[in-house]
Amino acid sequence: MFTTKQKRVKYLDKYFSFIGFVFTSLGLIVLGALIFDVCSDGLNRLSWDFLTNFPSRKPEKAGIFSAWVGTVWIMTSTAIISIPLGIGSGIYLEEYAKKNRLNNFIEINIANLAGVPSIIYGILGLGLFVRAMHLERSVLAGGLTLALLILPIVILSTREAIKAVPSSIREASLALGATKWQTIRFQVLPAAVGNILTGIILALSRAIGETAPLLMLGALTYIPFLPKNPVTFSKQFPFMNISFQGFLDYFTVLPIQIFNWVSRPQKGFIDCAAAGIIVLLVITLLMNAIAIYFRYKNQKEW
Amino acid sequence: MFNEIKRKKILKFKEMMIERLLFLCSLLSVFTTGAIIFILFSESIGFFQIVSIKEFLTDTQWTPLFTKKHFGILPLFCGTLLTTLIATLVAVPIGLISAIYLSEYASKKMRSIIKPLLEILAAVPTVVYGYFALMFVTPLLKKVIPDLAGFNGLSAGIVMGIMIIPLVSSLSEDAMHSVPNGLREAAYALGSRKIQVAFKIVFPAALSGITAAIILAVSRAIGETMIVAIAAGQQPTLTLNPLVPVETITAFIVQVSLGDTPHGTIEYKTIFVCGLTLFILTFFLNAISYKLKHHFQNVYD
Numbered sequence: 001m002f003t004t005k006q007k008r009v010k011y012l013d014k015y016f017s018f019i020g021f022v023f024t025s026l027g028l029i030v031l032g033a034l035i036f037d038v039c040s041d042g043l044n045r046l047s048w049d050f051l052t053n054f055p056s057r058k059p060e061k062a063g064i065f066s067a068w069v070g071t072v073w074i075m076t077s078t079a080i081i082s083i084p085l086g087i088g089s090g091i092y093l094e095e096y097a098k099k100n101r102l103n104n105f106i107e108i109n110i111a112n113l114a115g116v117p118s119i120i121y122g123i124l125g126l127g128l129f130v131r132a133m134h135l136e137r138s139v140l141a142g143g144l145t146l147a148l149l150i151l152p153i154v155i156l157s158t159r160e161a162i163k164a165v166p167s168s169i170r171e172a173s174l175a176l177g178a179t180k181w182q183t184i185r186f187q188v189l190p191a192a193v194g195n196i197l198t199g200i201i202l203a204l205s206r207a208i209g210e211t212a213p214l215l216m217l218g219a220l221t222y223i224p225f226l227p228k229n230p231v232t233f234s235k236q237f238p239f240m241n242i243s244f245q246g247f248l249d250y251f252t253v254l255p256i257q258i259f260n261w262v263s264r265p266q267k268g269f270i271d272c273a274a275a276g277i278i279v280l281l282v283i284t285l286l287m288n289a290i291a292i293y294f295r296y297k298n299q300k301e302w
Numbered sequence: 303m304f305n306e307i308k309r310k311k312i313l314k315f316k317e318m319m320i321e322r323l324l325f326l327c328s329l330l331s332v333f334t335t336g337a338i339i340f341i342l343f344s345e346s347i348g349f350f351q352i353v354s355i356k357e358f359l360t361d362t363q364w365t366p367l368f369t370k371k372h373f374g375i376l377p378l379f380c381g382t383l384l385t386t387l388i389a390t391l392v393a394v395p396i397g398l399i400s401a402i403y404l405s406e407y408a409s410k411k412m413r414s415i416i417k418p419l420l421e422i423l424a425a426v427p428t429v430v431y432g433y434f435a436l437m438f439v440t441p442l443l444k445k446v447i448p449d450l451a452g453f454n455g456l457s458a459g460i461v462m463g464i465m466i467i468p469l470v471s472s473l474s475e476d477a478m479h480s481v482p483n484g485l486r487e488a489a490y491a492l493g494s495r496k497i498q499v500a501f502k503i504v505f506p507a508a509l510s511g512i513t514a515a516i517i518l519a520v521s522r523a524i525g526e527t528m529i530v531a532i533a534a535g536q537q538p539t540l541t542l543n544p545l546v547p548v549e550t551i552t553a554f555i556v557q558v559s560l561g562d563t564p565h566g567t568i569e570y571k572t573i574f575v576c577g578l579t580l581f582i583l584t585f586f587l588n589a590i591s592y593k594l595k596h597h598f599q600n601v602y603d
Contacts, residue, residue, distance in 0.1 A: 013497040020403025023396050024416060027423050027467045034426070037438045088327035096321050097328070108592075110331045115518065115588035116581065117525020119552050120338060122559075123577040127341035131565070148334050155331070179313060181320050202425075209427025212527035212552070216559050216573075255429045255528075262433050262532055270437065277430050288425050292418045 038281065042274025050275055054224040055257065059268025064276050066223045067257035070139075071208060073227050073246065074253055077143025078150065078207050083200060086151050090158025090196075095184055114152035121149040122216025130217055137218050139227055140247045145213050150203040157199020161192035194298035198291045205287035209280065211255035223252040254280045342581055345574035352568055358575070364538040364554075366572045367561070373572070375579060377538035381455065381548035385530055388459025388544060389466060389523040394516055396463075397470025401512075404471070405478040406500040417472065424468040432532030435461040440533065449545055453535030456544035462529050469519040477511025477598060478504050510601075514594035521587035525580060527552040551576045 053063025089110075097103040125145030135141040165188050173183040189196075227246035254276060261273035350358070353373040361374025400420065404413050439457040444450045450457075481504050489503045505512070535547025536557050549557070555576050563569045 009495050009498060013495045016497050016500075017403075017407050020399055020407050023399040024403050024408075024420070024471075026396055027400070027420055027464060027471075028416075030464050031419075031423055031426070033438065034430070034434045037434060038430070041437070085327050085330055088324045089331065092321070092324035092328045096324060103328075106328050106332055109335050111592055112585065112588055113331055113334060115521060115584060115591075116338065117522075117527070117552070117584055119525065119527045119555055120342075120577055120581055123555070123573060124334070124338050124341060126559075127345070127574075128337055151331065151334070179317050181317050205425060209425075209429065211427070211429045212531075212556065215556055218559065255427055258429050258433070259528065259532070262429070262436065273433060274437075277433055280427055281430060284425055284427060285422065288422060 035281070038274050038277050041271055042276070042278050045271045045275035046278060050272075051279075055252075055260075059266055059272055062261075062269070062272050064254060064257055064279065066226055067252050067254045067276070068279065069226050070223070070251040071253045073139045073251060074142045074146065074214075075204060075208060077139055077247060078146040079200075079204060081143060081147035082151050082154055082203070085147070086154025086200075086203075087158050087196060089151075090155045090162060091184060091189075093155070094159045094162040095180070095188070110152050110155055114156065118149055118210055119212040119216060121145055122213030124148065125213060126216050126218070135248070137250050138248045139251045141217055142214050142251060142253075143247075145217060146207045146210060149210065149213060150207050153203040153206065154200055157203070158192075158196050161195030161199065162188060164195060165191045194294055198294040198298065201287050201291040201294070205284050205291070208287070209255055209284055211259055214253060214256055215259070223250060225249075227251055254283075338581065342574050342578040345571050346578045349568065349571040349575045362540050364549075366569050367558070371568075375551075375576075377540045378549060378551045378554055378576065379579075380540050380542065381530075381534065381538065382524055382550040382552070384455045384542050384544060384548055385459040385462060385534060385550055386520060386523040388456060389462035389526075390516070390520055392460055392463025393466045393470050393519055393523075397467045397515075397519070398474060398512070400467070400471040401474035401478060402500050402505065405475045406496060406504060417475070420468045420471055423465060426465070428465070428526060428528040429532070431461050431465055432458075432529045435529055435533035447545065451535070451546050453533060453537075453547040454545055455534050455548045458530045458532075458534035459544065461533070462523050462526055465526070465529070466519040466522055469522060470515050473515030473518065474508070474512045477508040477515065480511070480599075481507045508598070510594045511598040514591040514598065517587050517591040517594070521584045521591065524587070525552065525584050527556060531556040551580050555580075 050063045051068065052065050053061060054065050055067070056062040093103065093107065093110075097106075122145065125141060125148075129135045129141040129144050130137065133141075135144075169187050169191060170183050173187045174180075178186070227249035228243060230243060230246055258273050258276040258280065261269040261276065264270075358373055358375055360376070361372050362376050363372035363374050364377045365372045404416060408416065435457045436453075439461055440450065440452065440454065443457055485503055485507060486499055489499045494503070530550045531553040534550060534553060536549050536553060537547045538549040538554065539546065541548065555573050558569060558573050
């Protein structure tokens with residue numbers, strides 16, 4: 001015979017599998033509501049003109065041209081700076097670093113940096129890049145700030161990826177007479193590249209949505225111009241000019257443009273914000289989907 | 303023969319240079335931490351030469367942008383505490399129950415689908431959440447609570463809670479997942495049901511890992527900026543009433559940086575003092591979380 005307690009436990013068990021499912025879906029339901037709300041506000045504002053117009057005082061004429069071009073600039077500089085440094089650092093810590101105080105200190109440092117609020121990186125960028133290095137509110141200052149922000153993520157995911165490569169591969173390479181760097185360069189990195197890439201995409205998708213650090217730099221919200229094109233063509237020799245002036249130009253990015261519109265009272269600008277959010281969400285979700293796909297594809301059993 | 307030796311020497315030299323180069327990459331993170339601490343402290347020292355630490359910690363008003371200036375961090379701290387508390391109240395129950403469900407009840411296939419979906423919640427840009435809190439959650443709550451102000455701590459806190467659910471659920475689930483199966487099997491062998499195993503065996507065994515996850519989520523909520531800057535308002539008031547506008551430490555930093563505050567003034571320095579406060583708060587929470595997590599890993603490795 002079952003006692004009452006046993007019966008109670010039996011019912012609880014049954015209900016929990018239901019309650020657990022409901023609670024787990026709760027977050028997803030909210031995500032659905034968010035997407036629905038944004039689409040219902042902004043979908044009819046979305047048009048080709050919206051993508052090719054500069055911001056304007058009239059909401060019906062406003063667009064995100066300078067914002068998305070700025071986002072491309074910032075992300076390019078962030079990627080150029082953070083990827084080599086992050087992978088290099090990850091390789092060092094996983095393959096070279098001996099267990100000593102200094103390396104232990106570096107490791108704790110990186111773990112700590114991963115938890116520093118993004119707005120503090122903005123203050124760092126303001127003090128270091130904007131003031132001390134006189135980069136002003138340039139693309140370069142923004143790119144450097146975001147690069148430092150995502151560096152810990154790139155380092156940690158590189159380490160995870162390298163750790164997943166079995167040591168038998170290294171030993172085989174070393175046994176054939178390869179040096180340490182040759183082993184890393186031709187065996188370990190190619191085996192880990194898929195997972196490293198996943199980490200980098202996730203880190204960049206985080207950087208795309210960051211608003212606070214760039215606000216701290218004083219990134220202006222009304223930017224009716226683009227950074228100077230890096231490549232211009234001409235009819236005379238050498239037919240093509242390459243200029244890095246754009247990295248020193250002022251910029252705005254999508255999240256800042258959205259923030260600017262959200263903080264205005266007119267209804268028209270709220271719709272602009274919603275339309276901008278749709279663009280930003282599509283980019284971020286797409287990057288995350290690619291990362292998840294890569295991770296799924298790279299689940300190797302060694 | 304000679305060439306062979308020369309070639310080996312060059313190779314050795316190259317190896318050494320590469321190692322040094324990679325080492326320099328790693329040192330960059332130490333440099334970053336150093337730069338953060340240096341910048342925050344050097345500007346804060348200037349602030350504390352004008353405002354005493356006692357006034358900063360005990361004054362109940364924060365009005366650096368007014369003509370009659372008060373520099374008491376308490377109202378901002380209170381705003382941060384309130385929104386963080388609400389976020390925690392939302393995220394911890396939902397996150398923990400999700401974690402238990404995913405770890406103990408859900409099938410392997412279901413987990414592989416739901417987990418990445420939940421992680422999307424953490425990937426949504428915070429400015430989007432700010433919009434959602436202001437334009438969707440606040441009007442919705444207003445139907446239930448008519449007294450609710452247009453800017454308030456409640457909806458900002460709730461939305462922040464939604465954002466940190468995956469932090470709680472994912473890390474707790476990892477912790478529960480790494481509890482050795484032997485413990486579960488022993489409990490089942492004694493006639494336990496799944497719910498008893500989940501709550502009385504797995505949950506306590508993973509407790510330090512779960513605590514680490516919660517502390518990390520709290521630290522994330524304290525440092526969160528855009529949601530509160532958009533939806534919670536910009537009035538530093540010493541209150542724990544969730545229905546009225548409040549201002550958090552982070553929202554104040556944004557407010558100052560948006561205005562044209564001249565470099566070197568005391569208003570400008572408040573950015574760094576607030577940043578320092580925020581840095582110290584989150585640093586300690588992260589350190590505790592880090593310690594707990596490592597303690598947990600050592601127990602079962």
